[in-house]
Amino acid sequence: MKVSYQWLQKYFDTALPEAQEVARLLTFHAFELESVGREGDDIVLDIKITPNRGHDALSHRGIAKELSAILNIPLARDPLATTPTLAPLSENLSITVDNSQLCLRYSAALIRGVEVKDSPLWLKKRLEAIGQRSINNIVDATNFVMFNLGQPLHAFDAGKLVEKKGIYAIEVRGAREGESLEALDGKRYRLKKGMLVIADKNADTPIGIAGVKGGRAAEIGTETKNIILESATFDGVSVRKTAQALKLRTDASSRFEQGLSPELAPYALGGVVEMILKIARGVCEGYADVYPHPSMQKSVTISLIQANALLGLAFSAEDIESIFKRLGFSCTRKGDTLTILPPFERLDLLIPEDLIEEVGRIYGYEHVPAIVPETKRADIVNKRFFYVDKIREILLVEGFSEILTSSFRASGDIAMENALASDKNHLRRDLRSNMEETLMRNARNQDLLGLGSIKAFEIGTVFTERKEHFSLALGIRSAEGKRQKKANDEVQNVITALEQRLVVPIPAEIREGIAEANLDKLIAALPDPVSYEKREETPRVRYRSFSQYPFIVRDIALWTSVGTESAAVEALLKKEAGELLVLIRQFDQFEKEGRVSYAFRLVFQAKDRTLTDEEINKIIEKVTTAIVSKGFEVR
Numbered sequence: 001m002k003v004s005y006q007w008l009q010k011y012f013d014t015a016l017p018e019a020q021e022v023a024r025l026l027t028f029h030a031f032e033l034e035s036v037g038r039e040g041d042d043i044v045l046d047i048k049i050t051p052n053r054g055h056d057a058l059s060h061r062g063i064a065k066e067l068s069a070i071l072n073i074p075l076a077r078d079p080l081a082t083t084p085t086l087a088p089l090s091e092n093l094s095i096t097v098d099n100s101q102l103c104l105r106y107s108a109a110l111i112r113g114v115e116v117k118d119s120p121l122w123l124k125k126r127l128e129a130i131g132q133r134s135i136n137n138i139v140d141a142t143n144f145v146m147f148n149l150g151q152p153l154h155a156f157d158a159g160k161l162v163e164k165k166g167i168y169a170i171e172v173r174g175a176r177e178g179e180s181l182e183a184l185d186g187k188r189y190r191l192k193k194g195m196l197v198i199a200d201k202n203a204d205t206p207i208g209i210a211g212v213k214g215g216r217a218a219e220i221g222t223e224t225k226n227i228i229l230e231s232a233t234f235d236g237v238s239v240r241k242t243a244q245a246l247k248l249r250t251d252a253s254s255r256f257e258q259g260l261s262p263e264l265a266p267y268a269l270g271g272v273v274e275m276i277l278k279i280a281r282g283v284c285e286g287y288a289d290v291y292p293h294p295s296m297q298k299s300v301t302i303s304l305i306q307a308n309a310l311l312g313l314a315f316s317a318e319d320i321e322s323i324f325k326r327l328g329f330s331c332t333r334k335g336d337t338l339t340i341l342p343p344f345e346r347l348d349l350l351i352p353e354d355l356i357e358e359v360g361r362i363y364g365y366e367h368v369p370a371i372v373p374e375t376k377r378a379d380i381v382n383k384r385f386f387y388v389d390k391i392r393e394i395l396l397v398e399g400f401s402e403i404l405t406s407s408f409r410a411s412g413d414i415a416m417e418n419a420l421a422s423d424k425n426h427l428r429r430d431l432r433s434n435m436e437e438t439l440m441r442n443a444r445n446q447d448l449l450g451l452g453s454i455k456a457f458e459i460g461t462v463f464t465e466r467k468e469h470f471s472l473a474l475g476i477r478s479a480e481g482k483r484q485k486k487a488n489d490e491v492q493n494v495i496t497a498l499e500q501r502l503v504v505p506i507p508a509e510i511r512e513g514i515a516e517a518n519l520d521k522l523i524a525a526l527p528d529p530v531s532y533e534k535r536e537e538t539p540r541v542r543y544r545s546f547s548q549y550p551f552i553v554r555d556i557a558l559w560t561s562v563g564t565e566s567a568a569v570e571a572l573l574k575k576e577a578g579e580l581l582v583l584i585r586q587f588d589q590f591e592k593e594g595r596v597s598y599a600f601r602l603v604f605q606a607k608d609r610t611l612t613d614e615e616i617n618k619i620i621e622k623v624t625t626a627i628v629s630k631g632f633e634v635r
Helices: 005-009 019-029 060-071 121-129 137-149 236-246 251-258 262-279 304-311 317-327 352-363 383-397 432-443 485-502 519-524 566-577 613-629
Strands: 002-004 032-039 042-048 093-097 103-112 154-157 167-174 180-182 188-190 196-200 205-209 227-234 283-290 300-303 330-334 337-341 454-463 468-477 509-511 514-518 552-561 581-592 595-604
Touching (some): 002 060, 005 060, 019 032, 019 042, 019 060, 042 121, 060 137, 060 317, 093 283, 103 262, 137 154, 137 262, 154 205, 167 227, 196 236, 227 236, 227 262, 236 251, 304 317, 304 352, 317 330, 317 337, 317 352, 383 454, 383 485, 383 519, 432 468, 432 514, 485 514, 514 519, 552 566, 552 613, 566 581, 566 595, 566 613
Parallel strands (some): 093 167
Antiparallel strands (some): 103 227, 454 468, 509 514, 581 595
C-alpha cells in the first residue's frame, strides 16, 4: 500500500523522523517496505501489509498508529477517538439486508443539495501522491476516507434511483440468475446467482457489486444533486469469491477480503459526510443503520511469566503495561497478570501469544539478546532419517544421482481441487513416471556427461486412494536404448547390494530398467538404530557453467603396438582435437595378433555457437593424420 509521508504527519504535532528513518522503523517493528520515493513535494512509502494486519493497517490511520507506538508519541488527531452517532435517522431512506451473514452491517446517509465539481487542490494532491486519479469532489472524498481509515465507501446518485412515496430503498441481496451490471469501468459483468449486490429495491435493479464496484446506473455526475453514501461491512470470503470470479479486483475488495470490523463503518461514514459538507456543500438529511448482530470485543489475559518465557526477556508488569498503553490498548493489571482489551479494528489479536508478539515487536526484536542453545547429542535416533540417509549414501557410491521431481501429475488417484495447471491436477501415485521422464531426458546427454549410462534415484512421497507413503525409485538408462534385460539386470544388482548392506529383502518391481519399492514398509522391517553413523567427508565439487549449444559426438578406434598406454593415446587425441573437445572417454580395449585396440568417444561443443559437421570433420582429419604419423592405424 502506498502511504503519503505528509498525510502521516497530519496525525502528529511532533515532527516525524525523516522518511528513510520512518521506513527503517516500520521495517524493524511492523512491515517490510517495497520502496521509498518522491512524488512531487511529497514522499511516498510503498508498504507491504501482511495479511493478518489488513483489518487495520491498510490505511494511513493504521500506519500512523504504528508509528505512534514505535516512537512513543501520541496521535494529535485520531478519527477513531470519539464514538460517532448516526443521527438523526432519515425518514426517506430504507435499507434492507437479506443475509446478515454476508452483510454484517450497512450504514448509509442521505445528503441533498450537493455541488459536484473538481476537488480542492489539497485533496487532489493527497490522492495523486498515492497513485489515485482525481474524479470529482464526491468520489474523491469517499476515496480519501477509505485510504485514511481503511473502510471502503461508495456514493450513489439518489436522483437516478426510483423514489416511492418520497422514500429511497436500498436492498442488499444475492444476484439472480441472468442478472448483469454495467460497472463504473464501462464493462458489463454477468452476475452469478448468489453474488452479493446492492440494488435499488423500488426498481428491483442492481446498482453495485457489493464490496467490489459500483454501477453506472447510479454514477455520480456533474448533474447530481442528492446522494446516498454507503459504509458497509461485507463478508470477506464472499467478496473475494465474487472479485475472483469476475476478475475484478479493486482497492475496496482488497480491504473487504482481509475482513473488517463492523464497528469501523460509522466512523468512516461520519468522516465522509463531514468532508462532503465542507467541499460540496449540501445538507445531511439523516442516516440509516442496519446492524442486527453487534460484534463484541473480547479481552485477552496474559501473565508476566508467560510473556517473558516466550520472548526470552525479563520485563516487569509495568514495562508490558506501558507498551500496551503506547499501542492504545485498554489494559488492567492485577499483580503479574494483565487483561487487555484490543481496539475493535485489531481483529488479529485473539490469543495470549498474539498480544505477547505485540510487546516484542514494539520493544524491538533487535533488543532481544541472542542466546545460543546448549547443544546435546540426541538420545533418540530418527529411524526414517537414519535409513533414508544410509540408502542415499549406498546409491551414491554405486554411481547414482539423486533427483527431486514434482508431486503433481496429469493423472493419479487424488485430484486437486485448485489445480496449478492442466498437466498438474493430480497428486502422483508413484515415482516411476517421473523417473521414466528424467531418464529419457538425461540419456540424450550421457555422452556430454561422460557416462556410460544414466543412473538416478528418488526418495519421495506418493499418494493413493488409501493413504500416502514414502517410496524409493531407481533407474538406469543409456542413449543406445539398453533399457530392458541388461538394464533390469543392472538394477537388480543394485537392489541386491542394498539388501546385503541393509540385511533385509527389498520387494521391488523392476520394469524397463526402473525399480520402485515402498520405503515405509522397508524401514519398518529394519531394526531401530542406536546411534547415527559417522559419514565420510565427500570431496567438494566446484560449479562451472555449461554451454547451451548442442554437442557433436565422434568415435575413433585405432590399433597400437603392445605396450602403448591408453593414457598416451588419449593425450595425443586431446592435443590434436583442440579447445572444442569438451570430453573424451575410452569405451573399448582389446588385444589381437600382437596389437592393442583402443576406442574413444570424443564430444565437441562450443560455448558461443552451434558447431557444424564440416568443422568437426576437419578436426577429425587432423586427429587421424596425427595418429598415422605416430605409427598407429585407424580402424
